[in-house]
Amino acid sequence: MSEEGLFSEVEEFPNDRAQERYDGLLGIDAIKSHLVAEARVLLDPAIVEEWSRKAHGKVIFAVNEVKDRTPLVVLAGDVGSGKTELAETVGNPIANELAVPVYMYSLSLSARGHGAVGEMTTLLTKAFEQVREHAQAGRSREGNLRHGTILLIDEADALAQSRELAQMHHEDRAGVNALIRGINGIRRDRLPVLTIMCTNRVDAIDPAVRRRAAAVLEFKRPDDDHRQQLLRRSFADATITDEDIAEVARLTGPIGERAYGCSYSDLRQRFIPTAVLQAMNEQVPITGQALIALAESFKPTRPFDAELGQSE
Ligand SMILES: Nc1ncnc2c1ncn2[C@@H]1O[C@H](COP(=O)(O)OP(=O)(O)O)[C@@H](O)[C@H]1O
Ligand SMILES: [Mg+2]
Numbered sequence: 269m270s271e272e273g274l275f276s277e278v279e280e281f282p283n284d285r286a287q288e289r290y291d292g293l294l295g296i297d298a299i300k301s302h303l304v305a306e307a308r309v310l311l312d313p314a315i316v317e318e319w320s321r322k323a324h325g326k327v328i329f330a331v332n333e334v335k336d337r338t339p340l341v342v343l344a345g346d347v348g349s350g351k352t353e354l355a356e357t358v359g360n361p362i363a364n365e366l367a368v369p370v371y372m373y374s375l376s377l378s379a380r381g382h383g384a385v386g387e388m389t390t391l392l393t394k395a396f397e398q399v400r401e402h403a404q405a406g407r408s409r410e411g412n413l414r415h416g417t418i419l420l421i422d423e424a425d426a427l428a429q430s431r432e433l434a435q436m437h438h439e440d441r442a443g444v445n446a447l448i449r450g451i452n453g454i455r456r457d458r459l460p461v462l463t464i465m466c467t468n469r470v471d472a473i474d475p476a477v478r479r480r481a482a483a484v485l486e487f488k489r490p491d492d493d494h495r496q497q498l499l500r501r502s503f504a505d506a507t508i509t510d511e512d513i514a515e516v517a518r519l520t521g522p523i524g525e526r527a528y529g530c531s532y533s534d535l536r537q538r539f540i541p542t543a544v545l546q547a548m549n550e551q552v553p554i555t556g557q558a559l560i561a562l563a564e565s566f567k568p569t570r571p572f573d574a575e576l577g578q579s580e
Contacts, residue, residue, distance in 0.1 A: 274375070274394055281359035281370040290357035293350050294501075294532070295494035299485050300354065300361075303341060306483050307362045310339040311370075311416040311460045338455045338480040340463045344470035345487030346571050348533030351466040355420050358464075362416065370416040373399050377423050388443035395419065396450035399461055406460040417461045421447075424465040425472060444474045451480060468572050489531050489571070492517050498532065502540050503554065512556030519563035530568040539566055 279286070293300070309316055313335040320327045343351040356374065363370040375395050377388070396419075403417045454461045467473055470484065478484060490498065495517040503513065520539065521529035530539065543562055547554040 274391070274398060275373045276376070279356075279359065279372045279374070281363040281372070283360065286357040286360040289353060290360055293353055293357075294497050295490050296350055296354065296487065299487065300358070302483065303343075303354070303358055303485060304361045304365060306341060307358065307416075307418075307462050308365050309334060310337065310341075310462050310482055311362070312366055312413045313458075314411065314413070336455075337482045338451055339461060340451050340465065340477075340481045342470065342473065342478065342481045342484040343464060343466045343487065344473070344484060345468070346489055346531060347468055348531035348537075348569060349487035349489060350532055351487055352422055355418075355422065355464045355466055359416075359418050362418075362462075366413060366416060368413050368415050370418060371402065372418040372420055373402070374420040374422065377421065377425075389446045392443060392446040392450060395421075396446075396453065400454070400457075400459060403454075403459040403461045413460055415460070417459075419461055419463045421463065421465045424467045425469050444477065448476060448480070489529060490535070492521055494532075495520055495530065495535065498535050499540075499559075503543075503559070506554050508554070508556045508559065512559060515556075516559045516563045519560065520566060520568065526568070528568060528571050530566070534566075534568050539563070542566075 290300075316331050316334050317327045320331050343355055345351060356372070359370040359372045373395070375391070377391075399417055399419045406413065406415050406417060408414055451463055454463070465473075465477075465481075470478075470486065496513055499508075499513050499516055500510075520535065523529070539562065543554055543559055546562065547558060
């Protein structure tokens with residue numbers, strides 16, 4: 269494994285493209301503000317001390333408990349619900365809040381596979397080494413934040429699998445241990461690094477990892493209102509009526525025998541493009557009727573089924 273190939277390109281925030289993508293995420297405002305607020309304090313705990321001095325005239329003891337937390341946040345939930353998109357772009361509001369540049373190192377475990385013995389452990393150990401090296405310069409001698417670093421571990425399912433699972437191989441356990449060593453080291457040395465881990469299966473995450481996380485944020489599929497918002501954003505200027513939008517939102521939700529509706533990515537990456545291309549191929553405008561017909565036959569992605577142990 270080549271060292272250069274460890275991460276996909278390092279991204280620097282702020283940048284406009286990231287803000288656009290971040291703004292494009294609907295229905296997760298609470299998660300967004302929770303994540304930004306946590307990241308701010310985890311990367312720059314001096315903010316909390318500053319507040320305490322102002323509010324209490326000194327740094328109160330409780331502040332230590334905030335400062336002592338592990339700078340790890342887990343984004344968990346269904347496929348296509350915005351975990352990766354948020355993790356890849358949240359560096360932007362964080363950089364703006366903290367008024368310093370933020371750099372993102374992104375590691376995708378599933379993309380790299382984990383066949384070879386020892387690969388997962390080596391990969392993680394190297395990743396943490398490289399991020400630590402970069403983050404050393406993240407604080408000035410006086411302790412002021414100069415830049416922040418985000419280590420994104422996407423598709424962490426394979427890695428974070430519970431050590432309690434009986435069928436788990438020894439090597440997988442070593443991967444979990446490497447992760448814990450890495451995040452513990454960052455906490456111990458108070459490096460300005462926030463690790464963000466994404467997973468479709470929060471239940472499968474090793475309890476030792478979950479326990480350390482400063483926050484576990486759960487993502488869900490869009491509800492009726494969110495589907496309407498998304499559809500309106502795409503089709504309102506195509507003169508589709510509110511009634512038709514509402515009907516399409518209903519049809520793409522949980523309906524009849526089907527207990528689940530469309531995910532955000534079902535709508536944005538499949539339903540909406542299909543509707544556009546269909547009309548284009550026929551050289552006609554998009555109509556409410558066409559959208560409704562498409563929605564009636566559209567099949568949402570099955571949610572991840574933990575019991576079957578696979579998603580479809
Ligand atoms: N909350 C959301 N609002 C708008 N679009 C979304 C949202 N969540 C996901 N999407 C769309 O779905 C695509 C896939 O989302 P992604 O973040 O990769 O999902 P996952 O949760 O599986 O990581 C995104 O690129 C985006 O187009
Ligand atoms: Mg993802």
